[in-house]
Amino acid sequence: MYSKIHLTFALRQTLLVFENSRDNNHKKMPSVFELEFTYYKDAKEKLNITAVDTPQNLLDRSTFHEEWKTDLYLKDFYTKVEDSAMQMVLTFLPVVVQRIGPVKRVIDFGAGPTIHVSVCFRNTADELYLADYLPQNRKALQEWFDEKMDFDWSVPLKIIDTREGGNWSNIKNMEPAARKKVKGIYHCDCFEDPAIKCSEDLQGTFNVLVTIFCVEYCCNTFDEYKASIKNMSRQIALGGYLVMGGVFEETWCSFGGRNFTCLYITQEMMMEAFKEAGLSMENDKACVLYEVNGMYMVVAKKIE
Numbered sequence: 485m486y487s488k489i490h491l492t493f494a495l496r497q498t499l500l501v502f503e504n505s506r507d508n509n510h511k512k513m514p515s516v517f518e519l520e521f522t523y524y525k526d527a528k529e530k531l532n533i534t535a536v537d538t539p540q541n542l543l544d545r546s547t548f549h550e551e552w553k554t555d556l557y558l559k560d561f562y563t564k565v566e567d568s569a570m571q572m573v574l575t576f577l578p579v580v581v582q583r584i585g586p587v588k589r590v591i592d593f594g595a596g597p598t599i600h601v602s603v604c605f606r607n608t609a610d611e612l613y614l615a616d617y618l619p620q621n622r623k624a625l626q627e628w629f630d631e632k633m634d635f636d637w638s639v640p641l642k643i644i645d646t647r648e649g650g651n652w653s654n655i656k657n658m659e660p661a662a663r664k665k666v667k668g669i670y671h672c673d674c675f676e677d678p679a680i681k682c683s684e685d686l687q688g689t690f691n692v693l694v695t696i697f698c699v700e701y702c703c704n705t706f707d708e709y710k711a712s713i714k715n716m717s718r719q720i721a722l723g724g725y726l727v728m729g730g731v732f733e734e735t736w737c738s739f740g741g742r743n744f745t746c747l748y749i750t751q752e753m754m755m756e757a758f759k760e761a762g763l764s765m766e767n768d769k770a771c772v773l774y775e776v777n778g779m780y781m782v783v784a785k786k787i788e
């Protein structure tokens with residue numbers, strides 16, 4: 485997905501545990517996972533495949549409604565899952581789910597047409613909710629819910645199952661198990677408050693709000709980014725968690741054959757936004773920041 489890590493190589497599924505959490509004293513020993521990335525990065529440099537320059541004519545969020553192609557997005561990222569950013573998500577999300585443990589309500593905010601977040605939480609959450617900004621993505625989610633989606637999720641499911649310690653014998657039960665817990669599919673907009681168009685009794689009651697590769701692509705400025713994090717945080721119950729995946733220090737991304745803008749965000753900027761939104765990473769064993777070559781997954785707790 486990202487220009488920074490624009491590797492055409494498929495990153496081998498190492499499926500080895502990578503723990504680089506804040507609660508293990510920032511240990512700096514490279515994990516096997518990091519070494520794998522380094523290996524591919526080196527290979528890329530040796531083959532003289534240089535980073536692609538920022539392309540001209542980047543599309544911004546005003547074009548999402550017309551330019552977002554749901555089927556191309558799924559095809560690009562979830563058929564073979566060769567993209568390193570998606571591999572990062574599928575590698576770390578099952579670990580994050582285990583760190584959080586049993587939970588009542590989980591929402592995937594900016595889910596796109598995807599279901600892997602729901603699948604990851606299928607055994608630990610009581611209720612699952614899906615939300616996206618674009619009608620074409622909500623339509624795809626509804627089709628999945630109605631068992632009418634024409635997309636084969638088996639590659640991502642195998643990655644998740646492997647991370648969970650499975651042997652792929654149970655793959656066919658993963659989607660039904662997730663589907664059974666889905667209680668709603670909603671419109672969401674990170675610039676609005678409330679950010680999720682759900683009933684009043686659900687507002688602010690989500691114990692986990694997951695948002696992956698979403699905020700950076702919607703926001704044009706740091707102020708917008710901070711406001712978006714605040715709006716999402718308001719939907720999280722006190723003591724609940726924000727689980728966010730994204731990329732640091734990137735200015736564009738590519739999917740469905742189109743190049744979109746991406747807001748340049750550093751780790752420090754993200755932490756500042758968390759603080760302003762009442763989110764903390766201190767004193768909680770579920771909180772963690774994984775980062776590999778700028779791609780990250782973070783868990784922060786809603787404390788105020």
Ligand SMILES: C[S@@+](CC[C@H](N)C(=O)[O-])C[C@H]1O[C@@H](n2cnc3c(N)ncnc32)[C@H](O)[C@@H]1O
Binds near residue numbers: 548
């Ligand atoms: C790159 S996709 C990520 C989809 C999915 N989370 C994944 O990891 O594959 C970004 C998503 O953000 C959604 N989005 C766009 N504008 C938004 C907004 N203002 N608020 C919330 N989500 C938005 C898009 O509809 C799209 O599904």
